[in-house]
Amino acid sequence: MKTSNLSKSYGDIFAIRDVSIEINQGEIFGLMGPNGAGKSTLIRILSTLTKSSSGEASIFGYNLRKDQRQVKKLIGIVLHHNLLYDELTAKENLSYYLRLYGFRNKETIEKIIFEKTSQFNIVDRVEDQIGTLSSGQRKRFDIIRATIHNPKLLLLDEPFSGLDRQGIAQLKDFFNSTKKNSTILFSTHNQQIGEEVSDRIATLEKGRIIETKTSGD
């Protein structure tokens, strides 16, 4: 994934400014910075949800503006709020998203849901309505939703917030196991988690990248 002088402005105010980063395949890349630094804006732009004002970005060679459909097939996103429907069960939600990604076979869908929910130790809650679950459980199902189609690039905005200690540990394990097949870009304001999980970290401040370092430096 590569961005080149990516900027997003609202009138005179820049949410991000001249952001240029390159993330290698299989890398876990952390975005750190205070609230309002531009982390969420950058993730929204890379998710195709917000259009940049200027600059270029490409994901696995696909241009973010021109090849949106291809890019969408390759990415999975987790935002601040979950994208699940409270009135539907977790299984109905996951099945719905899988079908939107082109999966048709009922047995395959059930198998994928079982495998993914087992990974997060939450398989016994798949028949529960999302609205009846705790915020941590919802968050886990939302992360499963984002990864259910095996995306090649995972974009996660504050994925560790709202998770208990067990959830954080599971997500860290998940990051490490997913790394083989996917690239991960995530944001966090927790420096300890950021450094522990990432291969590289960029620090954003007032929309600009002020520092990029390899984890452990």
Next chain:
Amino acid sequence: MKPKPQVTKTMEDEVSHNQITNFFNDAWQILLKDLRLELRRKYEIYSIIILALISNLSFGFALGPSNPNVTDFISGMLWVPILFIGMLGFTTGFVREMDRGSIEGLRAAPISPQAILAGKTVYIFLLMCGGAIIIIPSSMAILNYSFHSNGFLVLLVVALGILNIAVIGSIVSALAMYSQSRALIIPALSMPLLPGTIIPSILATGKLAVGADINSILPELQINLAFLLLMIATLWITFEYVLYD
């Protein structure tokens, strides 16, 4: 340029790449999800049933049973509650997806914007049809009138009118969802568009109530059909920009 990878081979095998079947599948999944949500929530279904029955009972008490002039008013009496049910559907279309934040899930999914539009429009259409199924027979029973032998034509006029309202509802709901003042914008945008289909629908229903044949309602049917094609064409071309820009 780096090689462009696809999703894991085993998963890739399971994914359908046929654009036409994907379009219908995506629209069907969105429709199914909305109907499922509607059935789980229930309170909107109860609102529709109560609105349909109360409006008919009110007109029944106002006009009295077996009023000989009922056919002069019946078309208006039928279309007002149908329109109200439509307005209910407008807000549940796109605006609720926006309010709960799930619209981002649709926008980020690799699906055609027109499939989203089709799913939402058919949902509003079915919601209104459900209302009409209660409103029309109950008004015939309460107000003691019939459409003579024009049952099929009434269905045609009502279905076409409802489809037009559903299409208007989809675009109005989609246009309003990004606005902070969507509660005001939905009725404000609907107002200039709805008469284009409501007036011919009311006129045609009124004619059928007094026993007119298909030739008498042809102009209204043509206007409604032309309106529908025009709205669909406009929506088809512009909806992508409405959703993503």
